[in-house]
Amino acid sequence: MTRDDIPTPALLLDLDRFERNVHRMAEHVARHGKQLRPHAKTHKCPEIARRQIAAGARGVACAKLGEAEVLARAGIRGLLITTEVVAPAAIRRLMRLVSEAPDTLIVVDHADNVAALGREATADGVVVDVLVDVDVGNRRTGVAPGEPALALARAVAAQRALRLRGLQGYAGHCAHVVGWKARREASLDALRPLTETRALLERHDLPVEIVAGGSTGTWDIDVELPGLTELQAGSYCVMDLDYRRVGGRGGELLTDFEMALTVVATVVSVPTRDRAMVDAGLKAFSTDKPFPPEPVERAGIAYAFAGDEHGRLTITDPARAPRLGERIEFFPPHCDPTINLYDRVYAVRDSTVEAVWEIAARGRSD
Amino acid sequence: MTRDDIPTPALLLDLDRFERNVHRMAEHVARHGKQLRPHAKTHKCPEIARRQIAAGARGVACAKLGEAEVLARAGIRGLLITTEVVAPAAIRRLMRLVSEAPDTLIVVDHADNVAALGREATADGVVVDVLVDVDVGNRRTGVAPGEPALALARAVAAQRALRLRGLQGYAGHCAHVVGWKARREASLDALRPLTETRALLERHDLPVEIVAGGSTGTWDIDVELPGLTELQAGSYCVMDLDYRRVGGRGGELLTDFEMALTVVATVVSVPTRDRAMVDAGLKAFSTDKPFPPEPVERAGIAYAFAGDEHGRLTITDPARAPRLGERIEFFPPHCDPTINLYDRVYAVRDSTVEAVWEIAARGRSD
Numbered sequence: 095m096t097r098d099d100i101p102t103p104a105l106l107l108d109l110d111r112f113e114r115n116v117h118r119m120a121e122h123v124a125r126h127g128k129q130l131r132p133h134a135k136t137h138k139c140p141e142i143a144r145r146q147i148a149a150g151a152r153g154v155a156c157a158k159l160g161e162a163e164v165l166a167r168a169g170i171r172g173l174l175i176t177t178e179v180v181a182p183a184a185i186r187r188l189m190r191l192v193s194e195a196p197d198t199l200i201v202v203d204h205a206d207n208v209a210a211l212g213r214e215a216t217a218d219g220v221v222v223d224v225l226v227d228v229d230v231g232n233r234r235t236g237v238a239p240g241e242p243a244l245a246l247a248r249a250v251a252a253q254r255a256l257r258l259r260g261l262q263g264y265a266g267h268c269a270h271v272v273g274w275k276a277r278r279e280a281s282l283d284a285l286r287p288l289t290e291t292r293a294l295l296e297r298h299d300l301p302v303e304i305v306a307g308g309s310t311g312t313w314d315i316d317v318e319l320p321g322l323t324e325l326q327a328g329s330y331c332v333m334d335l336d337y338r339r340v341g342g343r344g345g346e347l348l349t350d351f352e353m354a355l356t357v358v359a360t361v362v363s364v365p366t367r368d369r370a371m372v373d374a375g376l377k378a379f380s381t382d383k384p385f386p387p388e389p390v391e392r393a394g395i396a397y398a399f400a401g402d403e404h405g406r407l408t409i410t411d412p413a414r415a416p417r418l419g420e421r422i423e424f425f426p427p428h429c430d431p432t433i434n435l436y437d438r439v440y441a442v443r444d445s446t447v448e449a450v451w452e453i454a455a456r457g458r459s460d
Numbered sequence: 461m462t463r464d465d466i467p468t469p470a471l472l473l474d475l476d477r478f479e480r481n482v483h484r485m486a487e488h489v490a491r492h493g494k495q496l497r498p499h500a501k502t503h504k505c506p507e508i509a510r511r512q513i514a515a516g517a518r519g520v521a522c523a524k525l526g527e528a529e530v531l532a533r534a535g536i537r538g539l540l541i542t543t544e545v546v547a548p549a550a551i552r553r554l555m556r557l558v559s560e561a562p563d564t565l566i567v568v569d570h571a572d573n574v575a576a577l578g579r580e581a582t583a584d585g586v587v588v589d590v591l592v593d594v595d596v597g598n599r600r601t602g603v604a605p606g607e608p609a610l611a612l613a614r615a616v617a618a619q620r621a622l623r624l625r626g627l628q629g630y631a632g633h634c635a636h637v638v639g640w641k642a643r644r645e646a647s648l649d650a651l652r653p654l655t656e657t658r659a660l661l662e663r664h665d666l667p668v669e670i671v672a673g674g675s676t677g678t679w680d681i682d683v684e685l686p687g688l689t690e691l692q693a694g695s696y697c698v699m700d701l702d703y704r705r706v707g708g709r710g711g712e713l714l715t716d717f718e719m720a721l722t723v724v725a726t727v728v729s730v731p732t733r734d735r736a737m738v739d740a741g742l743k744a745f746s747t748d749k750p751f752p753p754e755p756v757e758r759a760g761i762a763y764a765f766a767g768d769e770h771g772r773l774t775i776t777d778p779a780r781a782p783r784l785g786e787r788i789e790f791f792p793p794h795c796d797p798t799i800n801l802y803d804r805v806y807a808v809r810d811s812t813v814e815a816v817w818e819i820a821a822r823g824r825s826d
Contacts, residue, residue: 101526101549101826135768157769158739160467177739177769180728180785183467203729206784234766235729235737266767362546363569363601371601373524373543377800377825381748382765399748400600401632402501402796403523403543403825418572419546430768434743435800437823457803457822459743459769460467 095447097440098421102360103374105436106423107332107451109443111354113145115331118351119313120149123325126317131155131174131306133328136430138455139439140168142331147172155306155326159184159191160458166195168454174199174306176262176326178227178235180207184460189218196220199304201227201262203237208249208256215255223259224250225304228291230263230284239263239287240294247300260304260323261295263288269309270336274343281312282319289321311340314350334429336383356390356423357432359405361416370395370407370416374424377402380431387424397424461813463806464787468726469740471802472789473698473817475809477720479511481697484717485679486515489691492683497521497540497672499694502796504821505805506534508697513538521672521692525550525557526824532561534820540565540672542628542692544593544601546573550826555584562586565670567593567628569603574615574622581621589625590616591670594657596629596650605629605653606660613666626670626689627661629654635675636702640709647678648685655687677706680716700795702749722756722789723798725771727782736761736773736782740790743768746797753790763790 100106123130132146135157143154143165153172156162162173179188179200192198192215202208202224215222226247229236237246243261250258265284271277285307292302308316308325310333316322329337332355342348359374376399379387386397387405394414400406407422409415416422426432433439434456441449463472489496498512501523509520509531519538522528528539545554545566558564558581568574568590581588592613595602603612609627616624631650637643651673658668674682674691676699682688695703698721708714725740742765745753752763753771760780766772773788775781782788792798799805800822807815 099549101553102547103825178728181468181726182785183465184726203731204784229731233735234770234772236731238731360547360550362544365569365595365602365604369599374825376746376748376797377823380742381746381797382742402800404600406600418570419548431742431747434768435823435825457743457801459469459740 097442097445100440102358103378104358105439106356106358107439107441108354109441109448111352115351116146116149119330128317129324131324131326133326136328137433138453139451140165140170140454141451143170158459159188160460161455163191164455164458166191171195171197176201178203178207185210185214189214189220192220192222199223199225201225203227203235205249212253212255222256224256225260225262228261228263228288230265230288232264232266239291243291244294247295251300258301260302261292263307269311270340273341277311278315281315285319289319292321310337329429332429335388335425335427353425355429357426358421358423361418361420364418368409372405375399375401375404379426380428382431383427385427387426390423390425392422463808463811466806468724469744470724471805472722472724473805473807474720475807475814477718481717481720482512482515485696494683495690497690497692499692502694503799504819505817506531506536506820507817509536524825525554526826527821529557530821530824532557537561537563544569544573551576551580555580555586558586558588565589565591567591569593569601571615578619578621588622590622591626591628594627594629594654596631596654598630598632605657609657610660613661617666624667626668627658629673635677636706639707643677644681647681651685655685658687676703695795698795701754701791701793719791721795723792724787724789727784727786730784734775738771741765741767741770745792746794748797749793751793753792756789756791758788
């Protein structure tokens with residue numbers, strides 16, 4: 095199968111670029127004495143997780159229990175579920191998962207949840223590894239750093255069926271700060287209370303073996319922190335326009351990782367001199383960012399969303415007007431929600447489709 | 461199974477509201493002597509299509525060949541594929557579909573595509589029913605009305621393996637005009653060239669049995685046009701915030717159809733007095749509209765997206781602060797791309813889950 099045989103719209107992964115991204119991050123964390131547990135919410139794909147682990151990652155992070163269930167079934171271990179598991183039925187599912195994959199880590203930010211988890215784990219005869227989720231200014235989940243985190247860590251340690259392993263602090267509000275210097279300052283400021291909380295717990299003889307955090311935007315920043323033990327960056331393996339725009343150490347674009355993910359579309363209508371239509375619309379790309387998909391090495395056109403299943407190409411160079419049936423690739427604005435639209439990704443090297451990988455945890459937000 | 465047993469986030473369909481919506485539209489088109497071919501791109505669900513047809517629809521419209529393939533396999537007939545089928549491999553798939561479901565209609569807007577379809581249909585020994593797609597100002601696909609449409613209709617009629625059945629004109633640019641009077645004027649203006657094109661074709665003895673168009677926003681407008689034979693409204697069966705905001709004949713909200721679709725989420729974190737977090741983020745709702753999901757009959761909170769898997773609830777009434785584990789339902793901003801995120805929809809009546817329907821054509825944009 096060649097690249098041109100793929101029905102459109104479809105998701106393509108450039109294997110050369112992907113492999114270089116995976117290798118670069120793995121080498122980076124090893125050089126800085128850190129661990130890597132890449133976020134699988136980005137790709138939801140067991141085969142990608144397998145390759146990240148083969149390159150040295152200690153496991154993968156999952157946003158949700160449902161993702162972790164799919165990856166565990168595919169044989170992936172070293173899972174960290176980065177969102178609190180709260181509903182009673184979800185806690186029961188979690189215990190089944192932990193029986194199957196005992197090294198699974200979860201996070202907590204509320205004493206009631208700690209008590210419920212402890213009860214269910216005791217009843218089921220399992221021991222669950224737990225990180226205390228600390229809000230480092232992201233204003234999402236997480237207990238406040240310092241004393242509140244210490245109190246919650248003590249509550250975890252008091253449960254015999256829970257095992258306190260450390261802390262999580264996700265500075266999502268820093269990951270996309272534009273400009274490397276401003277981002278460095280923001281991220282180090284945000285994570286300082288996390289490492290101070292680590293020290294506080296250790297002064298109280300509570301174990302903090304793991305301190306997890308970080309993002310693709312701060313990949314070469316957070317490793318400066320001695321108190322952080324592992325990174326959970328996700329997007330780096332495929333990249334997207336959004337992360338490219340935040341800028342890197344060296345310039346206006348973040349080019350440390352290569353744009354490996356594209357969506358291929360077909361021109362299905364060439365109705366006027368200034369317009370052509372492709373078969374990829376808002377069900378083919380993420381729509382949460384304020385900028386559109388970008389044609390890959392294809393001058394003379396600009397893309398705009400034009401409904402569920404259409405993209406409108408404005409023809410800016412009549413000499414390069416798209417022809418009916420032409421295939422055009424685009425970089426998606428945001429990788430995670432784009433991948434979540436597809437059941438499979440075509441792994442390509444040059445013009446050859448080397449493999450088709452199932453995005454097995456697609457849609458598993460539960 | 462009750463409503464409270466459903467793992468979250470999940471898609472819920474209120475059956476009472478849905479059934480009233482389906483019935484109201486069916487009765488409306490019958491009363492005006494029109495046909496209905498509701499757009500299945502909205503729901504991508506064979507069971508919903510079946511119920512629309514049972515209520516009187518002559519079939520369903522599909523945005524893409526991939527959707528039509530799934531629905532045909534589920535036994536749905538009377539399919540209209542509203543986007544041009546252009547790629548050679550797609551044309552071969554189309555012929556297999558037409559062999560299986562011979563009453564399938566397709567649209568064309570280019571003479572080269574007509575020639576390619578004619579060649580393949582001849583080679584495969586099938587006859588394909590064709591509408592000429594006319595651009596009524598939507599600036600998407602479609603040939604210009606009048607002479608260009610006539611020329612293309614002649615090209616279709618000249619192909620022995622193609623059967624000219626009529627015209628399609630989708631005025632998507634009118635569907636969401638806010639205010640019923642302004643919308644009426646816009647839609648009737650837009651569709652006039654379509655009905656004039658119908659007359660032009662008939663003067664040239666070309667058959668125009670079908671003139672398809674319309675939308676949920678113009679459901680009670682387009683039926684005024686004698687030249688239009690069938691509506692392809694989609695959203696009416698489930699509705700969403702976006703269509704509700706365009707206003708109806710009687711008021712500031714379009715309330716002709718009821719809000720039947722919700723997403724149920726769970727409060728997974730209550731970290732501060734002014735904030736709670738739910739487990740539904742931008743992978744649980746459409747994100748293409750400039751307004752957020754809206755809590756259903758739940759005062760005291762406002763929703764904002766907070767990443768792939770989180771929604772941030774700002775607590776506007778401390779007396780109604782969400783409790784950990786509370787389940788909250790939300791109306792999605794835009795139904796079609798919301799449904800396209802889920803593999804199934806829970807069909808509920810009051811507190812009971814009556815059925816779970818597969819969204820079998822989810823992700824089929826190909």
